[in-house]
Each structure stands twice: as structure tokens, then as C-alpha cells.
Amino acid sequence: MADFQGERTNVTPIVTPVERSMISRTDRTKERYDETGARLVAGIVPLSSAKTHPGYPERKYILCISSTNNKQSWVLPKGGWEIDELIEEAALREAWEEAGIVGKITCSLGMMHDPRPAKTFQRAVKYVMQENHPYMFHDSCIPPRAVFQYFELDVERLEDEYPEMNKRIRKWMTYSEAKEALAWRLEMVEALERSSILKF
Secondary structure (H helix, E strand, O other): OOOOOOOOEEEEEEEOOOOOOOOOOOOHHHEOEOOOOOEEEEEEEEEOOOOOOOOOOOOOOEEEEEOOOOOOOEEOOEEEOEOOOOHHHHHHHHHHHHHOEEEEEEEEEEEEEOOOEOOOHHHHHHHHOOOOOHHHHOOOOOOEOEEEEEEEEEEEEEOOOOOOOOOOOEEEEOHHHHHHHOOOOHHHHHHHHHOOOOOO
16 A cells, blocks of 8 residues: 655556446545545546557556546546545546546555645634644645645556546547646646656
8 A cells, every 4th residue: 555655656556446336436425634624635647558559659648537627627537535445446446437447556656735725714724723733834824625646557448438438538648738738737737747658
């Protein structure tokens, strides 16, 4: 188990389970939160392989998906880490549910914060005002909305039928295309930069 880490590290490869649900998990009662109330989120940087793009260099492309709120906006697969699973399992589950990805995690890309402020003013005030709370010394003095742990994944194949197939669009992008498409989500750009995608 990788647990939440700050830097890129190798992990024992873990693959998408053979048995996969066609129903996305939507019950948030099992999700994990840190001491500030920030949601703990597992995400995937899905890179192309010889199986997805024969004849092309491996890791030339990254698979991005449309946001459910706006199909003109692009994101990486991610979602809440739940109490009944390892964080790697959560990342693989989200990759399957949101993008129909079957593949293998090859490394952890470390931890990063969602730079957007907490969703509720009350939660922000609660933790900022705590005596000696570490966020007292941040420039923003606001706890993050979420804390992400991203993993790099070699995509073996994309299934045509998956839980959110009617909600999202999938698109392979080069490094430069993805960097521009993900610019509105800084933590996703950071995950992209930490990955081994061919950068050109």
C-alpha cells in the first residue's frame, strides 16, 4: 500500500480487478477525510502503451476525460478513497468507473493539495482559528478542499461499456495538449508533470 506520500515512488504493480462493477459508487458515507476535513482522493494519470497505440512510443499519450459538470472541460480520473479499500484500489476503481480503463499502476506520483478553497466558510474558519494549527502559517490560511494521491498507470485497453460511459467523453492527448486542457486544475497539471509521459 502506497498510503499518502509527497514524492514520486515506485510501487508493486497492481492491476485492474477482473470483476468490475457497472455501477459507480456514489455513497459518500464511506469516504475518508483528513484532520482539517479535506476529502482524501485517489487519482490516475493514464498513459498509453504498446497495447493501446501499436507502433508508437510508449507513454506518448495521456487519456483525459470530460468533466461531468462541463463536457468542454477536461480532467483526470479521480474520486474519493473509501474505508473498505486500499488507495491503489480506489484509484483503479475510479479509472474504471469514469473512463473504462483496464491497466496497471506502475508508480505513485505523490500527494498534492486541491488549491481551491474549502467548500464551506464554516469549515475554513473552524480550522484556521485552531491554536497552532499548521494552516495558520499558510499564505491563504485556508485548508484545502481535497488532498490527492495520484498514480501513474499503463493503459492496457479501454472498454466500450463502463459505468459512466453516458456521462463522459474520452480523449487521448499529447503532453502539451493535456497541459493546456488541464490548466484549470493545477493539481492535475502537477500530476502530469510528475509522470513519465513523453514531454514534447
